[in-house]
Amino acid sequence: METVPAKHLLQKTRSPAWFGTEYNLNLYRGCCHGCIYCDSRSECYRIDDFDRVRAKENAIPLLRQELAAKRQTGVVSLGAMSDSYNPFEEGQQLTRQALTLFLRHGFGAAIATKSDLITRDRALLAELSAQAPVIVKFSLSTADEGLAARVEPRAPSPARRLRALEQLSAAGVFAGVLLMPVLPLLEDEPDQVVELVRRAADAGARFIYPAFGVTLRQNQRAHYYRQLERHFPGLAERYRDLYGDAYWCASPRHRELYGVFSAACQRRGLLYTMEEIVRAYKPPRAEQLSLF
Template identity: 45%
Template sequence: MSEFIQSKTILGTVKRPDTWFGNSYNLNLFRGCSHGCIYCDSRSSCYQIQNFDHIQIKGNALELLHKELRSKKKRGTISFGSMNDCYMPIEAKQQLTRKALEIVALHKFPVHIITKGTLVTRDIDLLKEISKVYAAVSITITTSDDDLAKRIEPHAPSSSERFNALKQLREAGIYAGITLMPILPFINDSVENITQLVEMAANSNAAYIIASMGMTIREGQREYFYAKLDQEFPGLKDKYIATFGDQYGCGSPNGKKLQKTFQDACKKYNIPTKMQFYQPETDSQLTLF
């Protein structure tokens, strides 16, 4: 289900320097998401989205984006989809993300797209154009096992499909890599999973992998997650409660070993574990032209 809504603003400013993704602005063209990931932090009560599975389309988003980009004095990286996936299935019909990318290209702003949606390959032409300034695509992949992915990310493309999309982006010359997060304790926090993911990323020519060996679990998100654990992993909810109580963050008890495994595997395949961020042109650079 979906409906159109009107928004007062469209670009959110990142208050602190983003050392993970290099973003200065957040752009969410929709409210809610249809991927159904059982762990999604955006379900948390603090975001005040009553029915997260009901998609709200910001009907005036493009008009606002034109207006707000014209007024921005700082040219910084725009993150697409911090609260939802900008390439979920509804985008195929609405093409709101594509039209927003056209506006971003016109205003010559850098972008960083974080997605599980393979539809991102549709917009390779625009990403190439934006890459003249800066464009990055991070594809979230949490497990090397397509069957497990179906259980924890039921309506998202399979992990195999996402790796294929990554390969297509890289072959097109797009700066693209993987966000390996979240890692769910007792579900995908195995050495085997981490090792296989890095190997598969290398085979897809990932430009980087950003990893975090844990997950958030807070009010609103927690209740939904626990209900899904009862359905998909009976008995595991009690283990979460006993291990983590009402903590905000749940790091894998295997975290240190997983982090070492991750770092060693990335070193083996020569894959950076940090992104290269957009660098504004300096006065000295401008004089060259």
């Protein structure tokens, strides 16, 4: 496959409060899932031809050097900009090799993905979980197969993602759902949210972390509106009336949704706040007391 140059791979996390991670890692550039709402299309990220996946050049040798040079281990976030389990990963195995390096050097992993390809590495993730914090976040915005096919046209179906969640949970991996975005006027009926909570719980999810709305900026907004006009005629105009040029576009019923969502999570014993989730998968390190 095509590659792009890379001088550095492992970057210090700008927002460590986001699932308690210390480092970010993107082994690929671009994504081929085709999600119409993807924030990574935004101009600020400078990813040309976003739908084409390219690997970072010499990724594994470079990562090996950077991990060995770190004086402090930590949890590495994967999948923030492009899915680490895109279809090319099946042959390239960059993510699998990275997890093996984490195991060797004592680093944990926080993986966000829409792909059931991750089940290939469930034994490796379980082994890594025994020595370092590991969390897998399956990105889902709806459990409706037909709707998902229109808003995430080339991603594995929600049913496939939920089966993958079930397999990872059975293997002992701390896994759950990243319920975002919840697209206003498309995915924000209370029944839709409660159904996704039910199916995630049935699949063995430990948590669901939500955002009842969508972010829109720069060329991402233009792309999203074009897709809305194509698949949901008239909806883009309603967005323009509701949100103008706003970055954060909350569902008009976000307060109601959070109420039914949190109640459903409590009934099924699911964690749903960031603090609870981080405490559960990443217990505080015990500090050695000084003799003096």
